[in-house]
Amino acid sequence: MNGVADDSLILKATAGTATAPQSYVRVRLTSNSVVVETTVNSGGTFTPQGTPLTSANANLAAGDRLTAQVDAAGLVSVWRTRGTTTVYAGSVQLPNVALWTTGGGRIGMSLANGNRVDDFSGGTLP
Numbered sequence: 510m511n512g513v514a515d516d517s518l519i520l521k522a523t524a525g526t527a528t529a530p531q532s533y534v535r536v537r538l539t540s541n542s543v544v545v546e547t548t549v550n551s552g553g554t555f556t557p558q559g560t561p562l563t564s565a566n567a568n569l570a571a572g573d574r575l576t577a578q579v580d581a582a583g584l585v586s587v588w589r590t591r592g593t594t595t596v597y598a599g600s601v602q603l604p605n606v607a608l609w610t611t612g613g614g615r616i617g618m619s620l621a622n623g624n625r626v627d628d629f630s631g632g633t634l635p
Contacts, residue, residue, distance in 0.1 A: 512572035518613040520579050525551055528614060532608050534558075534585060537578040543567045545585050547609065550578035562587055567598040583609040595600070 517537040524531035532549045543562040546555035562568075566589055569575060574590040583603035588595050603609040616631040 516621040518575060518577050519617040519619060521609060522617060523608065523614045527615065532605065533614070534609065536581055536585065536587060538569055538575065541568055543587050543598060547603065549608065558603055562599035564599060566596040571622060579609065581610065
């Protein structure tokens with residue numbers, strides 16, 4: 510995902526529909542940080558999780574790639590790739606709630622109007 514403020518990766522999306530899941534984890538870019546949030550009401554409100562990732566490694570610029578994953582324990586890990594160099598940006602622990610610590614879910618993106626991405630992919634962790 511390109512480093513554009515307010516673009517988001519959507520992880521562990523469940524219930525609802527493919528375009529409007531009921532619950533999911535949102536990994537969102539701001540102008541100088543990465544914010545991890547959850548929602549259980551189709552995005553009506555979001556609950557911030559942990560503190561925003563604000564290290565130099567979490568500061569994305571146009572052309573950077575954002576990678577995020579949620580493991581089975583509900584730990585959201587984030588990386589930034591600039592050119593050919595990937596660095597760990599940090600992690601946020603989600604609450605011990607079944608939505609975030611069991612099962613799978615869908616993935617996706619939420620992009621600001623007119624923004625585009627390429628090379629989007631996903632997978633399942635063991």
